[in-house]
Amino acid sequence: MELPADLDRLLGPRDVVVVEGADAQKYLHSQVSQALQDQAVGEQRWTFVLEPSGKIDVLARVTRSGDDRFELDTDAGFGEVLLARLDRFKIRVSADTSLQSTEVTTLDPAIERDRIIAGWPRMGAEIVPGETIPGGTGLTGIAVSYTKGCYPGQELVERMDSRAAQAPMSLRRVTATAGVVVGDPVLDGDTDVGVITSVSGEAALAWIKRTSEIGTPIGF
Numbered sequence: 312m313e314l315p316a317d318l319d320r321l322l323g324p325r326d327v328v329v330v331e332g333a334d335a336q337k338y339l340h341s342q343v344s345q346a347l348q349d350q351a352v353g354e355q356r357w358t359f360v361l362e363p364s365g366k367i368d369v370l371a372r373v374t375r376s377g378d379d380r381f382e383l384d385t386d387a388g389f390g391e392v393l394l395a396r397l398d399r400f401k402i403r404v405s406a407d408t409s410l411q412s413t414e415v416t417t418l419d420p421a422i423e424r425d426r427i428i429a430g431w432p433r434m435g436a437e438i439v440p441g442e443t444i445p446g447g448t449g450l451t452g453i454a455v456s457y458t459k460g461c462y463p464g465q466e467l468v469e470r471m472d473s474r475a476a477q478a479p480m481s482l483r484r485v486t487a488t489a490g491v492v493v494g495d496p497v498l499d500g501d502t503d504v505g506v507i508t509s510v511s512g513e514a515a516l517a518w519i520k521r522t523s524e525i526g527t528p529i530g531f
Contacts, residue, residue, distance in 0.1 A: 314453070314531055315429040321422060322431075324413045326390025328371075328397060331380040332406035339373070339381055342397060344445065344468060346456035350375045357454040358383075359445050360396050365467025367443045369393040370434060370454065386434035388415045400463070424511035430484050430529040436493070437482055437508045437516055446471045447478035447518070449529030480505065480518045483526030487515035499523045 315321055330339055340347040345358030352375050360369045360383075369392055371383040385393050394410045401408070432438050432448055445451050445468055457472055471478070485497060487510050497505035497517050505519035505526075519526050 315431065317425070318429075318431065321426040321429060322386070323418070323422060324387040324416060325384040326387055326393070326413055327411040328383045328385075328390055328393045329380065329409045329411065330383065330397065330406055331377070332404075333379055334405040335379050335381055336375075338401065338404045338406050339383075339397075340459070340462075342400065342462055343371075343373070344455045344462060344464070345373065346459040347373060347375075347381075348459070352377060357450065359450075359454050359464075360393060361445070361462070361464025361468075362396075362441060363463045365444060365464040366441055367438055367445060367448075368396045368440050370432070370438055370448075370450065387413045389434045389440070392440050420511065423509070424514060427509050427511050427514045427516055428484075430482075430516065430527075430531075432482060432516070432529070433509065437518075444478055446476070447481040449482055450531055453531050477521045480520055482508075482529045483517060483519045484529070485515050485517045485519070485526040486513050488513075491515065497525060499525050 343358040343360050345356050355372055355374045357372050359367050360371055362368055369385050369389055371385045374382045376382050390410045390412050394408055397408055491507055491510055493507055495507045496503045504523035505517045507515050507517045509516045
């Protein structure tokens, strides 16, 4: 599945963490799930920034804006999480980090509906720092390199891939009935199989157990 053509509009306001210096590329490459060693100036790539356990801290887009300068943008309100994670292992590295925050505003209902229909996950809704694993997000195809070498959290990602293992729950598009709100359970017959994470009218996203066929899986 291709990325939405209007993805920039769907993403909304973004926080930006800048990493710059002689070791910026080498350090970032060692910390994220995406391969950055061959990223060209002006190129953008999606990545997960993971905890050593393999759970997601942040989903970010990496732009190489100069030879020794990289900009990582993420959903508004999560820049501090990203900055703290990148600084956590930055020891004796010739690279400086800084945060450019944006104001967290009320979500535009029309944009939020289009995001849900497109199936793009949002930090704080579909992706919760320290809780969500990459395998169920539908984004490993664009945010993970399986040939790049070691990085924090790699073990869980590689183990699931090598075993062709399904995540316990996966993000899916589902149809919501009237009155459904975020946090409501998803029922498969009489069985609780998931939870609603975003909803706009009949369009909704939900985490669904792998034992259920409810909904349409996300995949980019």
